[in-house]
Amino acid sequence: MNSVAANVPSMTTSQRISIECVAYPALSDDADHYVLIHGWGLGRDVWHRALPQLRHVNVHCISLPGFDQSPATPYRLADLLNALEEVLPESCHLVGYSLGGLLAQAFLSSKKVLSVTCLAAGPRFVASSDWPHAMAEDVFEEFKAFFERDPNTCLRRFMGLQSQGDAEQKKSLAQSLGLLNANGLNADYFSSPENMAVWQKALELLGEVDNRKTLFESHNKPVHFIFAEQDALVPVSVAKIIESWSLSHIKVSVVPGAHGLPSHLNQDNNIARLLEASQREDRARYRLDKSRIARSFSRAAVSYDSVAGLQRQVCEHLFQQLPHESLPDNVVLDLGSGTGYFSHLLAQRPEPEQPKQLFNLDLAEGMLRFSREQEYSTGQLSHWLAADAEALPLADNSVDCLFSSLAIQWCQQEDQLFSEIYRVLKPGAKAFIATLGPESLWQLRDAWAQVDDKVHVNRFTPWSDLKRSIDNAGLCSDIEKDEIVVRFDTFKQLRFDLKNLGAQNMNAGQEGGLSSRRRLEALLKAYEGFRQAKSQGGQLPLSYEVYYLQLEKPES
Structure with a gap:
């Protein structure tokens, strides 16, 4: 268990806001990162019985200001969100309970966040004239006044309300309250004006935060709402309302018979099962259609090199x-060879530095035909193979060097891919691979998210997932990351280049049919928001996150 804290300036005081984050590392170094944010009334101990279920992932438990050991510093909502952003690890999944779920939804635009799971939290906690699916406003105001008069009694009644009719829930919340008392939440805690003020502020946030606009404008990131059927604080009717929006990136679940979620999720691996199910559905939604990939790149073969x-x-x-001095007498595999640009580069090297055999392998037969027709004077024996990188038609231990530039991002089963790479490499041989990371094309993804919630942009695998598959295959790895920004004068030119590269949307979950004129006009308007100032060239940027990998198969 490790503890870190973020300290950011408060916009309302001269003090700095401190957010405590306790990390529980996974058994595997490259596991996913899950950040858990508690609700009002309970600190991070609301998760204490769920932690053993989550040993396969890296867990980060947030303590909001005034809870657990986080100092009770005054803040505004913007201050709190900035402080939370500071402690979030790169490429993480947010899981929030009650107030934590409301706060988690605010991070759908964060580049650090991959998905959001909300437990007992809808878009709003308190009802309004246009949102009746929440706690009545007069009930909430009465509760706030009760807390101001007698915070200790109010807190205990609040916990009792969450456990109505559920003996196991009462037991769980009683244990959590005991842990809170052990951490300093005793009868004298609220005698401090600072402590009282920061708890009141957290309570006010429950009435202030409204995430409906955020959810409709979210960046196609998966959101999973989970409600308890018998919840006394959050009416289960909100589940049907959210479902009626028919937003493809949002999933809604209701736990039958549950009176409150903490005890339900803390037992029988329930939280682990829910999170794993969400990830499975997310992967299916972004499944790549390989037949479309092959056809698209085959059509693009002739125009590919020009763009x-x-x-x-x-x-x-x-x-x-590449170790060019060691290539002679070697067998080299160009995985995803495309138009043969690698062969073109080899032809420019002195003949003593060229390999004995070169296998050009690609999924798109049109690319292979075009490559074979080029007259590259390389001197080596070349072969052209139409095959899938996840099922290489090569013998075990037959390749001295593997080269792959911007090809494996079209592979869906990374475990199978790297197992195949391991299989065909000779002991001690290396693979040199360039691929794209999840921040690639983010401007296009954000622009489409302002138009609708459909899948329009390819989604690329984060390094943590690639690293896990690489390690599982038995390969040693090293990585270099880079960002490359391509600039265009017009949006038409940007779309033309993507189409001629064969790199348009390949997700099986994409919407079919042609984009209407109105939707394309909306997309153009949204993308224009990224145009740089005239002093910077006045062009439209499109970013690519590039991973350069060096993999090695151990000698033994």
Whole structure:
């Protein structure tokens, strides 16, 4: 268990807001990161019985200001969100309970966040004239006044309300309250004006936060709402309302018979099962259609090189990392060879530095035909293979060096991919791979998210997932990360380049049919918001996150 804290300036006082975050590392170094945010009335101990279920992932338990050991510093909502952003790890999943779920929804636009799961939390906690599916406003105001008069009694009644009719829930909340008391929440705690004020502020947030607009404008990130059927604080009717929105990135679940979620999720691996189910559905939604990939790149073969500036730049950088002096008499595999630009680069090297055999392998037969027709004077024996990288038609221990530039991002089963790479590499051999990370095309993804909630942009695998598959295959790895920004004068040119590269949306979950004129006009308007100032060139940027990998198969 490790503890870290973020300290950011408060916009309302001269003090700095401190957010405590206790980390529970997973058994595996490359496991996913889950950040748990508690609700009002209970600190991070609301999760204490769920932690053993989550040993397969890295867990980070947040303590909001005034809870657990986090100092009771005054703040505004913006201050709190900034402080939370500071402690979030890169590429994490947020899980929030009650107030924590409301706060988690505010991070749907954060580049650090991959998904959000909300437990007993809808878009709003308190009802309004246009949102009756929440606690009545007069009930909430009465509760606030009760807390101001007698905070200790109010807190105990609040916990009792959450456990109505559920003996197990009462037991769980009683244990959590005991842990809170052990951490300093005793009868004298609220005698401090600072402590009282920060708890009141957290209570006010329950009445202030409204995430409906955020959810409709979210960046296609998965959101999972989970409600208890018998919850006394959050009416289960909100589940049907959210479902009626028919937003494809939002899933809603109701736990039958449950009176409150803490005790339910703390037992029988329930929280682990729910999180794993969410991830499975998310992966299915973004499943790649390989037949479409092959057809798309085959059609693009003739025009590909004319617009492949990024691809050439990445390929050339990766090419410089090769051990050229050791290539002679070697068997080299170009995995995802495309139009044969790697062969073109090899042809420019002195003949003594060229390999004995070169296998050009690609999923798109059109690319292989185009590559074979080029007259690259390489001197080596070349072969062209139409095959899937996840099922290589090569013998075990047959490849001395594997080269792959911007190809494996089209592979869905990373475990199978890297197992195949391990299988065909000779002991001690290396693979040099360039691929794309999840921040690639983020401007296009954000622009589409302002138009609708459909899948329009390819989603790329984060390093944590790739690293896990690489390690599972038995390969040693090293990584270099880079960001490349391509700039265009017009949005039409940007779309033209993506189409001619064969790199348009390949997700099986994408919407079919042609985009209407109205939707394309909305997309253009949204993307124009990214246009740089005239002093910076006045162009439209499109970013790519590039991973350069060096993998090695151990000698034994």
